[in-house]
Amino acid sequence: MNLFGFLSNNIAIDLGTANTLIFIPNKGVVLDEPTVVALRTTNHASRSTVTAVGADAKQMLGRTPADITAIRPLKDGVISDFDVTQQMLKHFISKVKAKRFMAQPKVVVCVPYKSTMIERKAIRAAVMSAGASRVLLIEEPMAAAIGAGLPVHEASGSMIVDIGGGTTEIAVIALSGCVYAESIRIGGDIFDDAIITYVRRTYGCVIGETTAERIKQEVGSALDNQDRPLEVEVRGRSMAEGMPTTFTVNSTDIQKALREPLNGIINSIKSALEQTPPELSSDIAERGIVLTGGGALLRDLDKFISKETGLPVSVAEDPLTCVSRGAGKALEFINNRNLNMIFV
Numbered sequence: 001m002n003l004f005g006f007l008s009n010n011i012a013i014d015l016g017t018a019n020t021l022i023f024i025p026n027k028g029v030v031l032d033e034p035t036v037v038a039l040r041t042t043n044h045a046s047r048s049t050v051t052a053v054g055a056d057a058k059q060m061l062g063r064t065p066a067d068i069t070a071i072r073p074l075k076d077g078v079i080s081d082f083d084v085t086q087q088m089l090k091h092f093i094s095k096v097k098a099k100r101f102m103a104q105p106k107v108v109v110c111v112p113y114k115s116t117m118i119e120r121k122a123i124r125a126a127v128m129s130a131g132a133s134r135v136l137l138i139e140e141p142m143a144a145a146i147g148a149g150l151p152v153h154e155a156s157g158s159m160i161v162d163i164g165g166g167t168t169e170i171a172v173i174a175l176s177g178c179v180y181a182e183s184i185r186i187g188g189d190i191f192d193d194a195i196i197t198y199v200r201r202t203y204g205c206v207i208g209e210t211t212a213e214r215i216k217q218e219v220g221s222a223l224d225n226q227d228r229p230l231e232v233e234v235r236g237r238s239m240a241e242g243m244p245t246t247f248t249v250n251s252t253d254i255q256k257a258l259r260e261p262l263n264g265i266i267n268s269i270k271s272a273l274e275q276t277p278p279e280l281s282s283d284i285a286e287r288g289i290v291l292t293g294g295g296a297l298l299r300d301l302d303k304f305i306s307k308e309t310g311l312p313v314s315v316a317e318d319p320l321t322c323v324s325r326g327a328g329k330a331l332e333f334i335n336n337r338n339l340n341m342i343f344v
């Protein structure tokens with residue numbers, strides 16, 4: 001234990017589509033906020049100013065008056081609005097620094113496996129301008145695997161499936177590198193969209209993103225549990241009358257709604273297994289697949305993937321913080337020439 005941990009000048013950031021987490025060695029996750037920013041448009045031309053960030057801004061999604069817009073500046077794991085992301089990061093980093101004695105920190109940031117050089121440059125620039133002294137990037141599946149406690153530096157193969165808000169990253173890791181990795185644009189957001197569409201078609205009601213996410217978390221399931229279906233009461237707008245209405249949604253319907261995006265994830269896992277070198281395949285068959293990311297919390301997802309692949313599947317401990325904890329652990333490797341090849 002580093003006695004001077006409270007003076008640590010290194011931080012790790014998991015800049016996710018849905019949530020941004022900051023991890024400090026010996027402190028753990030010190031910030032966990034939705035990746036949402038609320039902007040107020042001023043009368044002067046098209047200038048807008050940030051009015052709320054994180055949890056305060058998320059509460060405003062779908063509820064803002066005309067002059068305020070709550071936006072999510074990352075789409076599919078990559079920055080879609082650079083200026084807003086930069087302001088959000090500045091806000092989060094200063095919030096963390098204000099509570100501690102910290103100068104300009106060294107920062108490890110997670111990037112999606114498939115992000116382009118331009119996108120990586122944009123993330124690096126956003127973090128530098130937010131007050132970092134040095135920025136190192138680590139690919140999300142690698143951070144997830146480290147966070148899940150997998151032996152990433154060993155010769156044996158491990159398979160990680162990180163299901164986030166915007167993307168699912170599937171990777172086979174061995175000897176500090178990704179032997180195979182794929183990132184698909186299916187994640188929790190697509191699950192929510194599928195629920196919105198299903199509820200509109202089946203119940204004739206319009207619901208918003210926040211309600212869809214609540215339905216997914218409360219009664220969503222990857223397997224149909226007809227013996228003990230779950231129900232949740234939600235509010236929406238009836239399409240026939242155009243009036244607010246309250247209705248009950250059940251888990252059997254939500255499982256049907258999620259079938260298509262879940263099949264997309266299964267197909268990508270199967271394709272990863274097909275393309276994995278045989279020696280590593282046998283390691284994976286023995287050790288199984290490890291799930292991380294908030295999507296891993298979907299009820300029975302591990303059982304569903306196990307049923308479809310015939311392999312053992314487990315959910316990592318605290319899957320929502322796995323990537324940030326892994327990136328935090330990676331801070332220990334910065335000055336180790338044998339281990340710092342995990343940075344990209």
Ligand SMILES: Nc1ncnc2c1ncn2[C@@H]1O[C@H](COP(=O)(O)OP(=O)(O)OP(=O)(O)O)[C@@H](O)[C@H]1O
Pocket residue numbers: 014015016017018019020076077163164165166167168187188189213216217220292293294295296297298299319320
């Ligand atoms: N209990 C739950 N059941 C199902 N989904 C959940 C649950 N809890 C959280 N989620 C979903 O997890 C997603 C967020 O996960 P996470 O924070 O790992 O994503 P992210 O890192 O922000 O995204 P990305 O990796 O794509 O950039 C959201 O879509 C959220 O709705």
